[in-house]
Amino acid sequence: MPATPRSLIPVTLLTGFLGSGKTTLLNRLVRQPAMDRTLVIINEFGEIGLDHQLFSATDETEVVALDSGCLCCTIRGDLARTLRDAPWRYAREGKRQFDRLVIETTGLADPAPNLHTLMTDPKIARQYRLDGIVTIVDAAHGAATLDHHPEAVKQAAVADRLLITKPDLAAKIALDSLQSRLAEINPGARQQVVTHGEVDSESMIGLGLTTADGNRPDLERWLASSSPPAMARLSFTAGSADGGSLLAKHADVADPNRHDDRIRAHCFILETPIVFARFEAWLDLMLSLMGENMLRIKGILNIAGRDRPTVIHGVQHIFHPPLELEAWPDEDRRSRLVFITRDIPRESLESVMVAASR
Numbered sequence: 001m002p003a004t005p006r007s008l009i010p011v012t013l014l015t016g017f018l019g020s021g022k023t024t025l026l027n028r029l030v031r032q033p034a035m036d037r038t039l040v041i042i043n044e045f046g047e048i049g050l051d052h053q054l055f056s057a058t059d060e061t062e063v064v065a066l067d068s069g070c071l072c073c074t075i076r077g078d079l080a081r082t083l084r085d086a087p088w089r090y091a092r093e094g095k096r097q098f099d100r101l102v103i104e105t106t107g108l109a110d111p112a113p114n115l116h117t118l119m120t121d122p123k124i125a126r127q128y129r130l131d132g133i134v135t136i137v138d139a140a141h142g143a144a145t146l147d148h149h150p151e152a153v154k155q156a157a158v159a160d161r162l163l164i165t166k167p168d169l170a171a172k173i174a175l176d177s178l179q180s181r182l183a184e185i186n187p188g189a190r191q192q193v194v195t196h197g198e199v200d201s202e203s204m205i206g207l208g209l210t211t212a213d214g215n216r217p218d219l220e221r222w223l224a225s226s227s228p229p230a231m232a233r234l235s236f237t238a239g240s241a242d243g244g245s246l247l248a249k250h251a252d253v254a255d256p257n258r259h260d261d262r263i264r265a266h267c268f269i270l271e272t273p274i275v276f277a278r279f280e281a282w283l284d285l286m287l288s289l290m291g292e293n294m295l296r297i298k299g300i301l302n303i304a305g306r307d308r309p310t311v312i313h314g315v316q317h318i319f320h321p322p323l324e325l326e327a328w329p330d331e332d333r334r335s336r337l338v339f340i341t342r343d344i345p346r347e348s349l350e351s352v353m354v355a356a357s358r
Contacts, residue, residue: 021136295340
């Protein structure tokens, strides 16, 4: 019997640069009732890792520490094996003892390989579903971190939720500037300011395609089509000449330290059904040529000749298999796609969106 979204184990990927406050937040998080029966996988980097005495699990929470290296490189095999084995390893009398999983990556990690593991391993894909990517940004040092570490920019760019920690250590003008900058990098991710790691579990769960119970899709939230006003300016109708632009044009001489100047978010709304074969051929070409720079793609497609919507989700060159939903959630039958890219001109995407819809 094929797995349904409700039967799959939801996975939250928790990322954030070194010192951003992931451990403090996790310590607070796992004590909340909604996070009971949560399995937490904590990664350690080299010999400089977490002090496990600082991380104390509740009675209903197991903690697995992977000590052999970074999740995104040397221990990817260990992560896959841990995920495959967890349902039976953490079981009693044949019953799985966890209903949710949180993976905390090292602060140096590019989140993409972790997402690829979830997407490409057939056994893992039959057991788990990505519930969301939560990225923590330190208010005190966030701007400097984004300036000097492209990994931190990428962590922010692919997030579904951005948690800004240590606001008490930053001046208000610096906090406001950081929030504006994060909105430029990723306008679709809701931001939340967190003090001393105190965050409600509801901010961490139910961020994926389906609601927290895995029972029904919530496409508007997932695509963030109704959140930041900047997204509305990105709306593009097939056949129109004006696609709009999310960000103001940067000066000809850009700050060389601003890694995020290269990141753009683009949203397209297509009025007419998409010829899927054309769209698929274009997507294959784009991913083969620019896969590493196509940071994240999410979309709901009205495919010509089909009555039900098709959902796509990709990270760089790796895609989940397209998922056909049972029905459209409302009367809106337009295709909507969100791309977060690095160094890919909007025009490269725009021209093909029109071609795919003809």
